[in-house]
Amino acid sequence: MNEPKNNALNESFDPHASSLQGEVQNEVLEELYAIRGSIDNFDAQLVYLLAERFKATQRVGHLKAKHKLPPSDPNREKAQIERLRALAHEAHLDPEFAEKFLNFVISEVIRHHQHISDTHKNA
Numbered sequence: 001m002n003e004p005k006n007n008a009l010n011e012s013f014d015p016h017a018s019s020l021q022g023e024v025q026n027e028v029l030e031e032l033y034a035i036r037g038s039i040d041n042f043d044a045q046l047v048y049l050l051a052e053r054f055k056a057t058q059r060v061g062h063l064k065a066k067h068k069l070p071p072s073d074p075n076r077e078k079a080q081i082e083r084l085r086a087l088a089h090e091a092h093l094d095p096e097f098a099e100k101f102l103n104f105v106i107s108e109v110i111r112h113h114q115h116i117s118d119t120h121k122n123a
Contacts, residue, residue, distance in 0.1 A: 013040075015033065015036065015037060015040060016033055018032070018033075020032070050105075053105075054108075054109070054112070057109045057112065057113075058112065058116070060109075060113070061109075061112055061113040061115075061116040061117070062116055062120075064113055064116075064117065065113075065116045065117045065119070065120035066120065071110050071113035071114040071116075071117055072110045072113070077106050080102060080106070081099055081102055081103070081106075084098050084099065084102045085098055085099055
């Protein structure tokens, strides 16, 4: 992954932003900040992993457009959803949530593939 080390967004982000300051004991806030720091790192990793995933799906979209293949592949999508649900179950993540997440990602991929296809037709 090509995660930037220092950019303006990271510099302006306040990892201790909280409505709870002054409402709870400092040791509770410190533990909360530590846990939230881990969450922030996971969120950053998710964003960069999604970016890499979309780079790969863009390549698929160009290949499909070049060979006049349809933007969506329902059998592939169904298999991916089944696979992700099983992985979610193994990871103790709600399979319904995992399916909703993947359906959102798939719909974005199909939208991108349709745009690439349309661009190839007009070129």
